[in-house]
Amino acid sequence: MQLVLERCTVRPWRMDDAESLTRHANNRKVWLGLRDIFPHPYTTDDAREFLGKTITAQPTTNFCIDVDGAGVGGIGVRLGQDERRHTAGVGYWLGEEFWGRGIMTEAVGAFIDFCFENFPLCRISAEVFANNPASVRVLEKAGFTFEGRLRNNVVKDGKVLDSLLYARTT
Numbered sequence: 001m002q003l004v005l006e007r008c009t010v011r012p013w014r015m016d017d018a019e020s021l022t023r024h025a026n027n028r029k030v031w032l033g034l035r036d037i038f039p040h041p042y043t044t045d046d047a048r049e050f051l052g053k054t055i056t057a058q059p060t061t062n063f064c065i066d067v068d069g070a071g072v073g074g075i076g077v078r079l080g081q082d083e084r085r086h087t088a089g090v091g092y093w094l095g096e097e098f099w100g101r102g103i104m105t106e107a108v109g110a111f112i113d114f115c116f117e118n119f120p121l122c123r124i125s126a127e128v129f130a131n132n133p134a135s136v137r138v139l140e141k142a143g144f145t146f147e148g149r150l151r152n153n154v155v156k157d158g159k160v161l162d163s164l165l166y167a168r169t170t
């Protein structure tokens, strides 16, 4: 899989992305928008462990956002199971130095189209912490619809926050 877009390419991760991945992922501002499963600080060992698992996973569900040949962000889906097997949740992040250039809007739009074409899905959702307006904008621009505010749904960085549920359906 390779989605060659105007501002970036979405492609499979490679082991030689470890250095660039560590550099861009090891950022508190990136971590603040993500689930706690995303390590902080983010070490080369974390990158190698993630890449080892991701590269061997079947099917591949986690992909690299490549700008000018370097892996500077990630995007992936978590596929639902059993009666939710037609659903998935999407997650994404980008190295801070690339924020605000429309890269994630482009990547999310193309990646969601790819997922609907390649997995048997009729719903892809995203849950955003309520203090993350940039991610809300990305989802709105990528055609997601607001479904509801989940009050006091997460504790991030010691703060109890609402999360905002968005989805795109077929």
Ligand SMILES: CC(C)(COP(=O)(O)OP(=O)(O)OC[C@H]1O[C@@H](n2cnc3c(N)ncnc32)[C@H](O)[C@@H]1OP(=O)(O)O)[C@@H](O)C(=O)NCCC(=O)NCCS
Pocket (backbone or CB within 6 Å): 029, 030, 031, 032, 033, 034, 091, 092, 093, 094, 095, 098, 099, 100, 101, 102, 103, 104, 105, 106, 126, 127, 128, 129, 132, 133, 134, 135, 137, 138
């Ligand atoms: C959220 C994130 C993915 C956005 O990526 P990006 O490539 O900078 O996004 P884009 O440039 O495509 O679009 C950002 C939009 O948010 C808007 N925006 C940015 N900061 C904003 C703010 N504080 N308030 C309102 N809108 C804001 C931008 O103006 C832009 O919208 P526009 O095109 O209508 O002007 C990136 O900041 C990131 O990786 N954050 C850390 C991880 C994270 O939060 N992941 C998402 C988890 S749900």
